[in-house]
Amino acid sequence: MRWRRPGIFSGSGGGVMDFDLPEELEEYRKKVREFALKEFKAELAEKCDREEIYPDELRKKTFEEGLVDFSNPWKTMIAIEEMCRVDPGLGISATVPYFGAEVLMLHGSDYLREKYLSRVAQGKAMMGLGVTEPGGGSDVAGLKTNAHKEGNKYIVNGSKMFITNGTIADFFVMLVRTSPPDDPKKRHHGLSVLVVERNFKGFDTNHLTGKLGVRATNTGELILNNVEVPEENLVGEEGKGFYYIMEFFNISRVFVAAQSIGIAQGALDRASAYLIAEESRGNFVGEERKFKLAEIATRVEASRLLMYKAASYLFNYRPNPMITSMAKGYASETASFAAESAMEITGSHGLKTDLERLFRDSKIMEIWEGTSEVEKIVISRMMMKGDKNE
Amino acid sequence: MNEQTEMMMQTIKQFADESIADIALKIEREGIPDDLYQKIIQQGLIGATLPPEMGGAGLERSSYDAILFQLAKASPSVAFHVFMNNSIILRFLEKAGKKDEISDVISGKERYGFAPGPMMEGGEDDEGYLIIEPNSKNLIVDGNDGSIFISNAKPELLNKKPLGLRGLRTDIAKGTGSGQKILSMNDSELIWEEGSWHAAAVFLGLAEGALDKAIEYTKVRKTFNYSLKDYEPVAFRLSELKSEMEILKNTLFGDKEDTLTGMMLKTISSEFARRATKYALQFHGGYGYLEDFGVEKFYRDAVALNSIMFRPVRDKRSLASKIYQEKSGFL
Structure with a gap:
């Protein structure tokens, strides 16, 4: 799956600037808004917020309606805006099952795209992005989760924090350190991206509750204890993860x-x-x-x-x-x-x-x-x- | 700050450290426990400003504000409970000459809830109305035209999770209720205006509670190998906010007692509290978004209290009319 060049927003009338979206996208905006107004019921939004429950049925319905098309980023952007306009918790939940997909689209091998991304695109799987760590936050290059090679596997140890879809995603696109930086000032060197499945041995999760908002979304902590990841799950080149x-x-x-x-x-x-x-x-x-x-x-x-x-x-x-x-x-x-x-x-x-x-x-x-x-x-x-x- | 107020600050700080700090999160989740309500009564915090002949402690204004300030630093819900009883319920009852009812409130025999929105017939809102401490036997109701009622109606609660004052089990109720009118709008407006000092004390207390947490957190939290406090935007912003806080506290605990100064302080404090709590949460990053870190409650409560205690039109118009010394800001 690759992004399609949308070929829009260059001005429908040939002018230098045209502040209207093309008709196709305006129609799409209307369709998403109608869906959100109909399906994002007040009771559902309130229940998911109060009880911190992810609305999985809504995710499926959104997928069935074909409302989130990650191969078309313009549509994705508009869907996110219109859904969050009605309810942010439900809107983000419905559009986030693909979180991190672009990393695989742009750099994943055909094998990885076929094995993982196609299932997400069919609505059969959810994914997440594992970057932030406890005590890490904005300092991405300071991450501590490490992966060393043993034979044809990476052995991963560490933890990730505030991970969207943390306890419900089937797999994560995860940033890890595979080698020490060649220069202490270049800590962003030596980082790589691996696809790590939730059911890999040694992988555990904790559901983080008590959030101020977006409580319908799922947030978790990931714990990796000697998790074995096949080498073919390396995304792109080793050391280019940052x-x-x-x-x-x-x-x-x-x-x-x-x-x-x-x-x-x-x-x-x-x-x-x-x-x-x-x-x-x-x-x-x-x-x-x-x-x-x-x-x-x-x-x-x-x-x-x-x-x-x-x-x-x-x-x-x-x-x-x-x-x-x-x-x-x-x-x-x-x-x-x-x-x-x-x-x-x-x-x-x-x-x-x-x-x-x-x-x-x-x-x-x-x-x-x-x-x-x-x-x-x-x-x-x-x-x-x-x-x-x- | 005079000696009496200084002593009160110390006493209530100790009370908050011993009786609130460890259960602050539990208060947010489950409400104020009964034994804390009892301790508040035993400490004489309800009836603090009433004269001794009415069973109160007869405290001066700044000592009472020291109580609210220190309580709000630990738990805005607890502070609002004390504020609501002293500055709203007891003041209304006092003005209405309800001596027996006052005695019952001070002794803890009766508890009153408060409905700040339209509940009485004719003022229905499709969304229902807000009730603070809804499980109380009686309610003080701010009527549709600003007059005040006592009601013993049993409203149908919707079990909503409110934005703020969660420790008071604040909820939304449906339906209308009847009640006994005890005060006219003019009387109640005067009481609201007099209460401005005390509302400001709650706003400033919760703002300082949030800022203190942010200052402590930014000392220990490191990013890019440095403490957050080492970064200009963090250190400068928090220092500016603490500076504003000190200036506002100087007014709160200063010599002035007039209502106009109180109204000015409330206006500035409500905006300041929202701004300070927002930065405090921001500098906690993702952790600030979790209730466990105890800073998000200040952010929620600052906005919720603003919606309850700062009436955007009425209060601003009163302030403008006092400053111009004639009717103003009505077009």
């Missing part, structure tokens, strides 16, 4: 921007519906709150345009990490801003509705796939190197 993962983050950050914009748009939908209802009941709605609504709307629009720009570079094979980090960083802060502002606009009403869940869900956007601080490091480093907006 680059593969950074390349992946460049892709996934666009999708996190889509999650964030979905949340921000969802908060905007709810706040504006509340104010419209208040006015229709004859209650006074002053400009203070209307101005706040305008601020949210402006930031949502700006975030979406920035995301489209990052996506346009990326999906046309010209990734621009600086623009991607700008898009992810700004969209994630917009999600938090929008959710908190909507809570302020709606007062105690917001506490009684799913807006409070949106607020709780929004904060993780500024943390996962690179914290806001990491995004600013990427942007400022590239600016200092003279790598401007091109």
